[in-house]
Amino acid sequence: MKIAMISSECVPFAKTGGLADVVGALPKALSKLGHEVVIILPLYGSVDIAKHGIKPFMAQLGVWMGNTLEWCAVHKAHSDGGITVYFIEYNKYFQRDGLYHDAWFNDYPDNPKRFAFFSRAALQLLRDMYWMPDIIHAHDWQAASTMAYLKVWHWNDPLLAKAAGVLTIHNIAYQGIYGSEHLDYTGLKLENFKPDIFEDHGRLNYLKGGIYFAEMVNTVSPTYAKETRSGPLSCGMAPFLNNKGDRYTGILNGVDYALWSPENDKHLPARYSARDMKGKAAAKKLLQETLGLTVDPKLPIIGVVSRFVAQKGLDVVAQVLDHILKDMVVQFAVLGSGDKLLETYYGALPARYPGRVGSYIGYSDELSHLIEAGSDFFLMPSQYEPCGLNQIYSLKYATLPIVRATGGLEDTVEQYDEKAGTGTGFKFNVLSQTAVYDTVGWAVSTWYDRPVHIDAMRRSAMAKDFSWEESAKAYVALYERAITLKRV
Ligand code: ADP
Numbered sequence: 001m002k003i004a005m006i007s008s009e010c011v012p013f014a015k016t017g018g019l020a021d022v023v024g025a026l027p028k029a030l031s032k033l034g035h036e037v038v039i040i041l042p043l044y045g046s047v048d049i050a051k052h053g054i055k056p057f058m059a060q061l062g063v064w065m066g067n068t069l070e071w072c073a074v075h076k077a078h079s080d081g082g083i084t085v086y087f088i089e090y091n092k093y094f095q096r097d098g099l100y101h102d103a104w105f106n107d108y109p110d111n112p113k114r115f116a117f118f119s120r121a122a123l124q125l126l127r128d129m130y131w132m133p134d135i136i137h138a139h140d141w142q143a144a145s146t147m148a149y150l151k152v153w154h155w156n157d158p159l160l161a162k163a164a165g166v167l168t169i170h171n172i173a174y175q176g177i178y179g180s181e182h183l184d185y186t187g188l189k190l191e192n193f194k195p196d197i198f199e200d201h202g203r204l205n206y207l208k209g210g211i212y213f214a215e216m217v218n219t220v221s222p223t224y225a226k227e228t229r230s231g232p233l234s235c236g237m238a239p240f241l242n243n244k245g246d247r248y249t250g251i252l253n254g255v256d257y258a259l260w261s262p263e264n265d266k267h268l269p270a271r272y273s274a275r276d277m278k279g280k281a282a283a284k285k286l287l288q289e290t291l292g293l294t295v296d297p298k299l300p301i302i303g304v305v306s307r308f309v310a311q312k313g314l315d316v317v318a319q320v321l322d323h324i325l326k327d328m329v330v331q332f333a334v335l336g337s338g339d340k341l342l343e344t345y346y347g348a349l350p351a352r353y354p355g356r357v358g359s360y361i362g363y364s365d366e367l368s369h370l371i372e373a374g375s376d377f378f379l380m381p382s383q384y385e386p387c388g389l390n391q392i393y394s395l396k397y398a399t400l401p402i403v404r405a406t407g408g409l410e411d412t413v414e415q416y417d418e419k420a421g422t423g424t425g426f427k428f429n430v431l432s433q434t435a436v437y438d439t440v441g442w443a444v445s446t447w448y449d450r451p452v453h454i455d456a457m458r459r460s461a462m463a464k465d466f467s468w469e470e471s472a473k474a475y476v477a478l479y480e481r482a483i484t485l486k487r488v
């Protein structure tokens with residue numbers, strides 16, 4: 001099968017969250033199964049051209065947007081798994097450091113134009129290089145319009161007309177909803193500005209249109225697929241997802257263990273595995289030193305690596321943290337950025353609790369790996385979580401997750417059974433200060449009172465296998481179904 005993967009993020013080139021990890025890893029797994037995959041990304045100002053060996057590929061690519069012909073260029077590189085990656089270079093839209101927003105987290109006002117253009121340019125590129133895909137696989141609202149462009153503009157195109165559309169929703173709260181004045185520029189045609197297609201209370205909704213036009217739609221865990229078919233977690237999309245019937249499913253994300261496993265991790269002071277855990281102690285010591293925590297192997301560390309957004313539940317943690325630190329002998333290691341109030345709160349904690357709380361406000365790949373390895377517990381009290389990767393990484397690093405039982409967190413973490421000493425983490429159901437306090441307390445008391453259980457849980461956690469192999473096979477089945485649907 002020939003698959004074109006269209007995304008606004010992909011490691012190691014451009015990343016704000018888990019989407020980048022998924023688009024970096026899934027193509028490698030598909031390629032191992034014998035499929036040919038290309039990835040198409042925007043060339044953001046922040047992409048390191050020299051480091052990644054990105055070379056010019058096509059000097060001019062003409063892209064019609066409404067009545068405007070935009071001329072861009074295309075560059076090319078290979079990802080570590082040998083996958084070809086194309087970059088759409090258009091300085092007017094992408095020559096900025098941020099992917100979606102400026103350094104103050106204000107969304108760029110021209111995002112509706114930037115990503116409609118990117119989606120259209122990606123298909124135009126495939127045409128201009130005569131690459132005939134079986135599948136166009138788009139990710140999130142930023143690439144969702146490719147599903148529509150395929151049908152609206154390429155229905156009769158000898159190269160693209162046969163391609164089936166698959167849309168993966170990584171987070172349904174981000175739909176790309178903008179003023180209807182952008183419709184002309186997108187070229188998506190007034191006849192598609194209807195309530196079951198792109199129209200959403202008088203505005204233009206990119207994700208909704210993508211859901212309508214895609215042959216198959218999926219999200220990134222079975223539980224989130226269920227949760228989004230009704231109620232508030234669907235963010236208004238339930239009727240449109242239900243219209244798809246069984247053409248909307250959930251496929252759990254996998255993990256790229258070449259990057260995220262203590263046996264391979266290049267960021268750690270020493271590697272470790274279930275057979276020899278000395279490296280975990282070394283990582284803990286380095287983490288304590290790096291973040292100014294009291295160096296003591298006996299103190300449990302609770303790690304947090306997160307975008308600071310409402311989804312992640314860290315506002316609730318902030319409300320109860322003083323209480324936790326008053327009552328429990330525990331350390332915190334926090335890495336994150338986003339919401340300014342949360343940045344100020346978590347940034348000030350080390351001064352308020354010297355030696356007990358360490359934090360770094362910003363983005364650091366290296367520190368994110370060290371926190372995974374050096375912590376004893378990983379806190380992810382999300383309001384909702386389509387999949388969540390950090391808790392799955394944590395399992396492999398023997399860092400037991402403390403999570404709310406929602407979405408992928410529910411699907412990947414097994415509740416601790418205090419009698420049997422089994423499980424891989426600590427789960428609670430309702431996001432509240434009490435639940436966070438009690439569940440953190442449960443984990444911390446287990447650390448001190450039942451160390452044998454902690455050891456057993458660590459072994460079970462490390463033995464879990466969430467590699468991409470199985471999930472990639474599920475995507476192949478989804479693609480096959482999409483191709484069949486396209487043919488009828
Ligand atoms: P989401 O995609 O909703 O942010 P995931 O758990 O799926 O949540 O993925 C988050 C990814 O982003 C992980 O790889 C995590 O390590 C990374 N990440 C999040 N915040 C930071 C940060 N401040 N610095 C470095 N990496 C981060």
Ligand code: GLC
Nearest residue numbers: 018019170220386387388389
């Ligand atoms: C989104 C979700 C996260 C998921 C990631 C990758 O950012 O918030 O839960 O793991 O996409 O699919």
